[in-house]
Amino acid sequence: MLLYAVKRLLYVLPVALGVSIVCFLLVHLAPGDPLTSILPIDATAQQQQEMRIAYGFDKPLPLQYGIWLWKVLHGDLGRSIATGRPVAIEVANAVGNSLILASIATLIGFGFGTFFGFVAGYFRNSLLDRLASVISILGVSVPNYWLGMVMVIVFSALLGWLPSTGAGPNGSAHWRPDLEHLRFILLPALTMSAIPMGIISRTVRALVADILDQDFVQALRAKGMREGAVFRHVVRNAAPTALAVMGLQLGYLLGGSILIETVFAWPGTGFLLNTAIFQRDLPLLQGTILVLAFFFVALNLIVDVLQSALDPRIQRG
Amino acid sequence: MADTITFGKVTAVPIAPVRGKGYWASVITRLVHDPVAMAALAVILTIVLAAIFAPYLGLADPYRGSILRRLRPIGFTGYPFGSDELGRDMLTRLIYGGRLSLVMGVTPVLLAFFVGSTTGIVAAYIGGWVNMVVMRVIDVFFAFPSVLLAIALSGALGAGIVNSIVSLTIVFIPQIARIAEAVTTQTRNRDFVEAARISGAGTLTIIRVHVLGNVLGPIFVYATSLISVSMILSSGLSFLGLGVKPPDPEWGLMLNTLRTAIYSQPLVAALPGAMIFMTSISFNLFSDGLRTAMEVRQ
Numbered sequence: 001m002l003l004y005a006v007k008r009l010l011y012v013l014p015v016a017l018g019v020s021i022v023c024f025l026l027v028h029l030a031p032g033d034p035l036t037s038i039l040p041i042d043a044t045a046q047q048q049q050e051m052r053i054a055y056g057f058d059k060p061l062p063l064q065y066g067i068w069l070w071k072v073l074h075g076d077l078g079r080s081i082a083t084g085r086p087v088a089i090e091v092a093n094a095v096g097n098s099l100i101l102a103s104i105a106t107l108i109g110f111g112f113g114t115f116f117g118f119v120a121g122y123f124r125n126s127l128l129d130r131l132a133s134v135i136s137i138l139g140v141s142v143p144n145y146w147l148g149m150v151m152v153i154v155f156s157a158l159l160g161w162l163p164s165t166g167a168g169p170n171g172s173a174h175w176r177p178d179l180e181h182l183r184f185i186l187l188p189a190l191t192m193s194a195i196p197m198g199i200i201s202r203t204v205r206a207l208v209a210d211i212l213d214q215d216f217v218q219a220l221r222a223k224g225m226r227e228g229a230v231f232r233h234v235v236r237n238a239a240p241t242a243l244a245v246m247g248l249q250l251g252y253l254l255g256g257s258i259l260i261e262t263v264f265a266w267p268g269t270g271f272l273l274n275t276a277i278f279q280r281d282l283p284l285l286q287g288t289i290l291v292l293a294f295f296f297v298a299l300n301l302i303v304d305v306l307q308s309a310l311d312p313r314i315q316r317g
Numbered sequence: 318m319a320d321t322i323t324f325g326k327v328t329a330v331p332i333a334p335v336r337g338k339g340y341w342a343s344v345i346t347r348l349v350h351d352p353v354a355m356a357a358l359a360v361i362l363t364i365v366l367a368a369i370f371a372p373y374l375g376l377a378d379p380y381r382g383s384i385l386r387r388l389r390p391i392g393f394t395g396y397p398f399g400s401d402e403l404g405r406d407m408l409t410r411l412i413y414g415g416r417l418s419l420v421m422g423v424t425p426v427l428l429a430f431f432v433g434s435t436t437g438i439v440a441a442y443i444g445g446w447v448n449m450v451v452m453r454v455i456d457v458f459f460a461f462p463s464v465l466l467a468i469a470l471s472g473a474l475g476a477g478i479v480n481s482i483v484s485l486t487i488v489f490i491p492q493i494a495r496i497a498e499a500v501t502t503q504t505r506n507r508d509f510v511e512a513a514r515i516s517g518a519g520t521l522t523i524i525r526v527h528v529l530g531n532v533l534g535p536i537f538v539y540a541t542s543l544i545s546v547s548m549i550l551s552s553g554l555s556f557l558g559l560g561v562k563p564p565d566p567e568w569g570l571m572l573n574t575l576r577t578a579i580y581s582q583p584l585v586a587a588l589p590g591a592m593i594f595m596t597s598i599s600f601n602l603f604s605d606g607l608r609t610a611m612e613v614r615q
Contacts, residue, residue, distance in 0.1 A: 018457030026473045137605075141598035143549045145556055146572060146590025153583040164579075255462030259553050263576075274557065277472040289461075289469045297460045 001312070005305045012301050019297060020072065023290040024065050027282045077287035082279045087287035090272060095291060097167055097174070098261070098268030102253040104189040109196030110246045116197075117204025117242075124209055132201055139198020148191040148263035155187060162187050165265035174267075188264040192257065196249040203245045207238040240311040247303035251296040347610040354606025357599040364596055368415030377406040379413040379566050388582045399585040401571065402578055403564075407585060411592055414566040417478070418593070421560060421567070422548035424482050429489035430540040436490070437497025438532060442505060442524060452498060458491035467550050471559045481560040485551055489543055496539045500532045507531075534611055541604040545597040552593045568593045 043051075052058045056067060071078070077087035113136075120132035156164035163184050167174070211217065211234050220230050254269075261270030269288055276284035348354055367374065382403035389400040391407075398407035440451040458466065470484035504510065510527050518526075552569030554560040561567035563574065571589035578586045 014453065015456050015460050018454070019460045022457060022461075023469075026469055029470070029473045030475070137598065137601060141545055141549075141594065141601045143552060143590055143593045143597065145553055146587070146593060149572065149576065149579065149590060150587055153579055153587060157580045157583050252462045252464075256464030258464065258468055259556065262557060273468060273472065277468075277557075277559065282473070285469070285472055289465060292465055293461050296462055296465075300460070 001309060004308055008301055008304055012297060016294065016297050019293045020069055020290065021065065023286050023293065024068055026286050026289065028061070030280075030282060072290065077290070078283040080276075080281055080284045082275065082281045082284065087284050090284060091269065091288050091291050094267065094269045094272045094288075095295075097266065098254055098257050098270065101185060101188055101192065101261075101266060101268060102250055102257060104185060105192035105253055106196055106246060106250045108189060109193035109249065110200055110242075112193070113197040113200025114204050114242060116201040118208055120201065120205040121208025121212065129205075132205065136198040136201045136205075139194045139201070142194055144191055144194055145259040145263050147194055148188065148260055151187045151191050152263070167267050188260055188266055191263075192253055192260050196246070196253065199249060200242065200245055204238060204242050207241055208234060211237045240307050243310070244303050244307040247299060247306070251299040255292050255296055344607075344610045348606060351606045351610065354603050354610070357602035357606070360595060360599040361603060364415050364592075364599075365419060367412050368419060371409075371412050371416070374412065376409040376412060379405065379409045380564055381405065388578050388585065390582060391584055398588060399582060401585070402574060407588060410566040410571060411568075411588060414568045414571055414589065414592065415596075417561055417565060417567040418548065418552055418569070418596070421478060421482060421485075421551040421555075422596075423544055425485035425489055425551070426540055426543045426547050428482075428486045429493050429543075430536070432486070433490040433493030434497040434533070434536045434540075437494035437499075437536075438501045438524070438528065440494070441498045441501035442520075442528065444502075444505075448498070451494070455491040455495055455498075458487075459495070463488050463492075463546070464550065464553070467554065468557070468559070471554055476559045476562065478561055481551060481554045484554070485547055488550070489547065492543065493536060493540055497532065497536050500535050501528060504528055504531045538604065538608045538611055541600070541607055545600040545604070548593060548597045548600065 049058070056064055059067070075088055077091065079085065080087050080090055083090070116132040116135055120129040123129055152164040155162045164187070167181065167184055217230060217233070220233060221227075257266075257268060258270030258273050260266070261268050262274055265271070269292060272288050273285065275281065276288060382401075382405040384404060386396070386400055387402060387404040389396045389404075391397070391399045393399060396406055396408070398411060401407055401410065436451060440448045461469070467484050467488045470487055471481050474480040474484060505528060510523060513523050513527050551560060552567070552572070555567050555569030556573045558570075558573065561570045563570065568589040572586075572593075575582075575586040575589065
């Protein structure tokens with residue numbers, strides 16, 4: 001178990017290094033000089049050169065990467081061009097809001113997804129199964145930014161039940177677990193849960209169908225075990241994979257939240273990315289993406305190790 | 318019955334041709350008998366044909382608006398699907414919008430199919446450290462959720478149709494290459510490939526005849542399943558302002574500009590998204606049908 005965890009960690013390190021290289025190169029992928037967005041148009045050649053030296057852009061790329069990585073490892077993601085504040089602080093403020101939204105959405109998706117998946121897997125080819133598979137297809141095919149708009153149209157514009165944008169009353173930028181803030185998170189979280197719901201219900205259906213077809217289930221029934229107890233065995237066998245899929249979905253939601261956060265003006269990392277892109281604030285863009293990608297890599301590692309702890313048969317080579 | 322030959326009392330029925338129907342013929346037969354896949358195909362074809370022949374459908378000008386006729390409701394005289402925030406006919410723009418939306422959604426998958434399957438097949442066929450290096454690079458791209466990678470790339474490259482297509486192509490190449498690598502590795506270890514090698518077939522011949530014939534099917538099916546994702550992502554980029562620029566009609570962009578009308582004309586505002594949804598679900602259902610018809614597992 002511990003050996004496996006160490007092995008996975010050793011495997012993840014080069015991937016994490018690769019991720020940092022991609023994020024570093026993002027700034028250099030941008031057309032023109034990385035500095036064009038902050039320099040005044042009439043800057044003289046000498047001023048440009050001074051800026052280039054100040055930001056370290058005059059050094060060869062591998063050296064720039066080395067210096068940048070060293071700073072990143074010490075928690076320094078550079079300064080935002082737009083606000084002048086450290087990127088690390090900007091990201092830290094936003095990531096909490098995104099994490100709460102993505103977690104609640106994952107839980108909702110997991111709840112409904114496992115329910116539909118179990119029903120469909122138990123009553124294969126029944127009307128309920130068809131219905132569950134329609135729901136899961138709808139869940140994975142719907143553009144969630146549009147679903148968000150539809151939710152706003154129905155629950156805010158037409159019914160007036162829930163607020164359409166923001167994280168809390170009076171433009172509150174920090175979400176707190178109270179009733180008033182709960183009203184604000186409901187629409188974005190429900191919208192965001194559509195995709196994990198579809199994927200989890202599909203996975204659970206396949207798992208349950210597969211488990212029910214195995215010999216041990218027949219043996220349990222043959223020895224006279226009650227259906228409720230058989231169900232417990234099915235759950236135990238389906239749980240590791242279902243939980244792993246749920247964990248990965250959390251990572252996907254966190255990384256892909258920009259569209260939903262834009263629709264609902266949710267003050268999270270997606271909102272930060274949006275600002276970074278339109279103000280051409282490349283350090284902010286780079287830092288936010290690096291944090292989100294590292295989070296995704298770490299989550300993958302945790303899910304992998306936990307899954308193998310729950311079910312030692314599942315170990316990736 | 319006409320084929321039956323009678324010799325006295327003995328009736329000899331000719332044996333059916335050994336090869337029977339070809340693989341592709343049987344795939345098409347199965348597909349045609351799948352009502353869901355056929356309905357999905359019909360929707361896709363309708364949208365594609367309408368987009369191609371839009372100028373001949375007697376529609377209004379997709380760019381000409383009227384300040385006096387802004388945000389008309391669905392069913393308003395002369396505006397069957399209402400009008401947008403600049404008074405342009407919605408029906409016209411929805412049909413014309415299919416042009417850019419489809420091109421920007423399908424092109425990345427096509428490009429990634431060529432580049433990704435070549436990369437995966439060649440890497441798997443060469444094997445050894447080359448394969449390992451390629452797969453490790455692919456692992457790095459898998460460490461980004463695809464939406465994040467698409468937005469990171471097009472955010473850095475800047476807004477524009479070409480940049481959006483380039484970003485999405487880069488997002489899909491590793492995904493297709495990984496599938497291509499997996500199926501090629503399986504195939505190259507099969508006995509018939511070994512037999513071909515022993516009987517003196519050259520590397521290129523083996524790849525062309527024995528490997529490609531067995532791996533392209535599964536890769537193709539996987540690629541078609543990506544079209545739905547690609548449509549949602551490319552319209553999503555335009556929705557964020559990273560793809561098509563106004564005033565060009567594109568579903569994602571239209572959805573974005575109509576957000577201002579959410580309270581005044583909610584139904585009209587939701588229309589472009591419904592088009593994205595319809596197209597994406599049709600591609601998904603058709604891809605599912607194709608997978609079943611081609612008997613590709615996973």
